[in-house]
Amino acid sequence: MSTDFLLTEEEQIFKKDIQAFFVENLEPLAAKIENEQGWNAIKACVGLVGKKGYLQDGLKPDGLVRQTLVHECASYTNYAFESTIATSLSCALPLDRHGMDTVKDTYLDKLINGQAIGAIAITEPNVGSDASGMETRITIDEKAGTCTINGFKRYISNAGVADLYIIYGITDNNVEPQKGMSAVIVPANTGGMSIPRTYNFMGRHGSVVGEVMLDNVTVPLENMLGAVNEGFxxxxxxxxxxxxxxxxxxxxxxxxxxxxxxxxxxxxxxxxxxxxxxxxxxxxxxxxxxxxxxxxxxxxxxxxxxxxxxxxxxxxxxxxxxxxxxxxxxxxxxxxxxxxxxxxxxxxxxxxxxxxxxxxxxxxxxxxxxxxxxxxxxxxxxxxxxxxx
Ligand SMILES: Cc1cc2nc3c(=O)[nH]c(=O)nc-3n(C[C@H](O)[C@H](O)[C@H](O)COP(=O)(O)OP(=O)(O)OC[C@H]3O[C@@H](n4cnc5c(N)ncnc54)[C@H](O)[C@@H]3O)c2cc1C
Structure with missing residues (x-):
């Protein structure tokens, strides 16, 4: 097998261990997830995986091989589950790299311990492959120390079940979108944010994907990731x-x-x-x-x-x-x-x-x-x- 050539001995043992972990803990839930759209079963398993420390490697500077192995073995057992943790980690990564300490302290540990779920919101009705047409607007009020988001996102994984969202939007209309885009953390219970609907897809049963409406959603400026206009x-x-x-x-x-x-x-x-x-x-x-x-x-x-x-x-x-x-x-x-x-x-x-x-x-x-x-x-x-x- 090529794996022996590609992975260190330690990584091969790690892969065997996680495969066994998912067979023991995810496989018994897989039928429920698939046949009953079992989000609760997915969520319970996210907690287990987090507790075991399997969501932590990806954030380490040299942990992506190990994290990729976790996702390969999870997806082997149930792709809906895997897509949920992949999205959550893709939310955790920018938070870890670009978030203010106060915001990180509130959310990061919870995400990588599997106690919280994350989402990333880029796609919109008129924005798919081409993010340059983004219509969501983020207005900054320096004096009040806040930013206010207005827009509509669709096809957002974990919409409605996430504890926090990274919302991408335009902060500067006067430059090309790549130079005028920002990314903001929005907690799930923030006023003005709602989930108009979730989708019924041909596959990935049990995972939740939906729309996110943002109607004058205001959060502290410290929720911005990196500098203003650094979102792209x-x-x-x-x-x-x-x-x-x-x-x-x-x-x-x-x-x-x-x-x-x-x-x-x-x-x-x-x-x-x-x-x-x-x-x-x-x-x-x-x-x-x-x-x-x-x-x-x-x-x-x-x-x-x-x-x-x-x-x-x-x-x-x-x-x-x-x-x-x-x-x-x-x-x-x-x-x-x-x-x-x-x-x-x-x-x-x-x-x-x-x-x-x-x-x-x-x-x-x-x-x-x-x-x-x-x-x-x-x-x-x-x-x-x-x-x-
Ligand atoms: C299950 C699921 C989960 C998702 N989760 C998220 C999420 O968590 N967050 C998020 O922001 N988005 C999410 N998305 C959205 C996903 O990223 C988009 O669906 C994807 O980027 C494509 O955009 P679109 O659907 O608007 O298709 P379009 O961009 O309209 O493209 C339609 C087709 O045209 C092709 N096409 C477009 N432009 C060109 C071109 N220039 N040349 C050749 N072909 C072209 C595309 O490749 C595609 O085949 C999710 C989607 C699904 C289905």
Whole structure:
């Protein structure tokens, strides 16, 4: 296995331990999460994982390989759960790096101990891949020491169940959005913030994704992350981190799909022989295994570079490749597994194949679409050419 070459002995032991932890603690809840939209089960497990210390490595300067392993193993068991902790940590990271001590003291420990849930709000009805059209406005009142937010966000993971939100908005209309954007921490109970609706997605059952309305939401100026107008840079740093974790999510789902396929082809008979003896099946298995190993190499390499101190635009290509490769591998493997299982692959009764297929489909869209990843990857190789988006 490529893992032996990529991970230190200590990391390999850590991976085995967390895999066992999730099998023991998350697997028994997985059916409830999937079939009953079991947010409470997710929340209970966030508490357990936090208590165990599994949400802490990602914030350490050299802890992203270990954190990525946590996400890979969580996603192997249940992607909805994993997406919840990935979002929460993607909220914790900018708070840790750019938050004022007073705000950090209130929230950071709770987030990484699993006692609080975080959310990040960038996307809006008219803003998806292109964040430059952001319509949310943040008005600063220096005298009062406050900032006031007006806007509307959609597709926000953990909306309505989060304890705090990082809201991105424009603070300076007179410059390009990249130079006039800021990021503000808004606690869940702040007046003027509401959750008009939550969505009913084809996959990720149990995780909560919704809209966030911000109607004259006023918070102290100390809730601003970094300096005023520094939001875009903060967002890019967060994206590198989130996309490497998404590499882990993709790997977990892809590995699970391959295991289900391998198990099935060794049991199922067709034309008086094991399905696993057929050449066309061997090709599917070979494609899955090769892509998983390639995704693993690229994802662990990106996490390792982060741990070695590579950051910002120097990490963007690695992070985008990890996200694109691993999430496309997840979709590919889930699809192949459904095909290999035939009718069994389509039923909810047989096992997880159909759930993996539905869950994986979100991955090339969330955290920046894979089309956007392709632009970021190619841009690093074509620095002189102006890209026409
Ligand atoms: C389950 C889920 C959870 C999410 N969680 C969060 C969250 O916590 N916080 C948050 O802020 N957002 C969140 N999002 C939003 C997510 O980041 C966006 O959906 C994503 O960035 C794409 O934006 P969009 O949906 O508006 O699609 P669009 O930007 O409208 O894109 C539609 C399609 O067009 C393609 N496209 C767009 N521009 C180009 C171009 N120039 N060239 C080629 N193709 C192009 C895209 O790749 C995509 O395939 C979540 C979304 C989902 C589905």
């Amino acid at each position: 840079r903060i967002m890019l740093g967060m994206f590198n981190f989130e996309r490497i974790l998404l590499g882990g999510s993709g790997l977990g789902v892809a590995r699970r799909a391959l295991e289900i396929a391998l198990d099935h082809v060794q049991k199922r008979e067709s034309f008086n022989q094991k399905l696993g003896s057929k050449q066309l099946i061997w090709d599917k298995i070979a494609q899955m295994r090769t892509r998983i190993d390639a995704a693993e190499l690229i994802t662990y390499r990106a996490a390792r570079r982060y741990d070695q101190g590579v950051s910002g635009k120097h990490l963007m290509q690695d992070a985008a490749m990890a996200k694109m490769m691993a999430t496309e591998t997840a979709v590919f493997c889930a699809n192949q597994t459904v095909q290999i299982l035939g009718g069994d692959g389509l039923t909810r009764e047989y096992g997880m194949a159909e759930q993996l297929y539905r869950d994986a489909r979100a991955m090339p869209i969330v955290g920046g679409t894979n089309e956007m990843m392709a632009y970021l990857i190619a841009k690093s190789d074509l620095p002189e050419i102006e890209l026409n988006l």
